[in-house]
Amino acid sequence: MAFHINHPVLFIIVGLLIAVVLGQSVYFLVKALKRSKELGMDQQKIKKTMKTAAIFTIAPAVAIVISVITLSKNLGLPLPWLRLSVVGSMSYETIAANNALSAMGQSLGSATALTAQQYVNVLLVMTISIMLGIWLVPAIGKKLQNGMKSMENRDAKWADTFQSALFIGMISAFLGFVFCNVSRLWTAENGIVTEMSSGFAENGDKIQVEKLFTAASGLVPVCTMVVSALVMVVCGLLMRKPKLKWLSEYALPISLIAGMAAAIPLTALFGMEVK
Amino acid sequence: MKKPMTYIDSVHRDGTIWNLSVMVLLFAFPVAVAMIFGVTPDWNALLVGLIATAPMYWTVGAIETVTYVPMLGAGGSYLSFVTGNISNLKMPCALNALEQNEVSASSEEGEVISTIAIAVSSIVTTLIIILGVILIVPLTPVLSAPVLQPAFEQMLPALFGGLGVAFVSKNWKIAVAPVILMLALFVCVPALNEGTVGIMVPVSALFTIAVARILYKKGVL
Incomplete structure (x- = not known):
């Protein structure tokens, strides 16, 4: 065949x-x-x-x-x-x-x-x-x-704390990751940062590829996260009203979508990769 | 008389059977392709390819197992390690479900809730991918539209913003130190980026447990 x-x-x-x-x-x-x-x-x-x-x-x-x-x-x-x-x-x-x-x-x-x-x-x-x-x-x-x-x-109370600590540890690592490109703000020359990343040539050889980013591009994930966090806070406050209790089912999806939607104008504002 | 099997024991038994079966089936795919099309693998190239790939991913896999199994619960773990997308999908889903139901992850109710959330998430993911594969021709121009690209590029920040608020506000005493440490590390160390965040999860988890232990001993919590 x-x-x-x-x-x-x-x-x-x-x-x-x-x-x-x-x-x-x-x-x-x-x-x-x-x-x-x-x-x-x-x-x-x-x-x-x-x-x-x-x-x-x-x-x-x-x-x-x-x-x-x-x-x-x-x-x-x-x-x-x-x-x-x-x-x-x-x-x-x-x-x-x-x-x-x-x-x-x-x-x-x-x-x-x-x-x-x-x-x-x-x-x-x-x-x-x-x-x-x-x-x-x-x-x-x-x-x-x-x-x-x-x-x-x-020790039941410690076991509970241990579990929360695991969750918080994981979330902290990802919160840190959101800030990983903020340093572009001060490493940029003339507003542009050059970063090398590994890629592959046609014949399969590993090569270094140059990528250019705007200085402010590191702020896009940070601001996206802030928008998502704020929407979550607003949902949390609204949920307290008995009429809006149903929001609790949708709070996380809503903040996720709001953050993703905000990333579109934020990327347009701060820039990302320079082609 | 034999002791009756607990729910958790039966989860471990069924999970073992399922995971090992899936493992055998996943191996059957390349074997079947080789047989149907009458080829044998290029063994030397396979060895070279594996040496370049496997050690790194086995290390990550081992670390992930030890870190995530206590968080996902038994049923959730068996499913998550087959269906993947743990930190960007299954874990947040399970966390949100535990939070919504106000049950502890270590209780049997927590085990049941996280299994249900992860199973539903796996089913929906699989179905959406099937739909995507069937509709690939009309979907490609829509999903690869440049205007949508930034939204999907920033999915993780959008996810952990909402999740972070929910969890950090509830456990802020434990959270202060690890959040500051991780922020400082990721801002100052250039090698830390999207590719290495997975390695930082267990580092951060161990640090947070140490902080929590000290606070707990001092009676602050």
């Missing part, structure tokens, strides 16, 4: 794999819903939780679709469809594909189409490199959970 990256056979295999992954999500959803009834949890609240989770997911999921479209130009549609429906991300798959191809003297996006052998190599590098988490959770997940449990039995 003649191979190409959008061969119908690939769509069929990927479709089947995604059906299995979807099956796992449905299985765990049904299992948890059953348990919630056994525990006598408020089913009205459970319904709201499901609604919020679904609405909140839409914008990030559309962003994933954009990654699928971007990657499909060089890898065909089935491969990124699978890789981004399971563990994986735009940047990870790009790096893995480039590493696999560069070992064969090629790069992602070079003029020649992928052969079946190159495709298999790309797939194997992606699959093996990302496998650890899928396997490690069954291997040590129970031990980690039991550790948390025994901490709770010893």
